[in-house]
Amino acid sequence: MEKIAELGFKTIIDNRPDGESFDQPNFVEIECAAQKLGLKAIYIPVVNGQPTEAAAKDLKAALGDTPTPVLAYCRSGGRSMALWTQAMES
DSSP, X not given: OHHHHHTXXXXXXXXXXXXXXTTSOOHHHHHHHHHHTTOEEEEOOXXXXXXXXXXXXXXXXXXXXXXXXXXXXXXXXXXXXHHHHHHHHO
């Protein structure tokens, strides 16, 4: 989280569902660490596969109302990219 703040990001968007892997932190832990560094944290989980229309709408709304730059992530980046693409097309 410190490296993300050092790189200048102001918001992180967690697209990885809690409990997807035993070794990942849950969103509450991520949000707490982000807040300590002055970052905004948003949780829009996407299960493997296609992101939902509701998740795309949530992302589009979040992007219009949050400090930039924004870092969105999942396990590999694929879901975050697909969600972003879907949000921008809607």
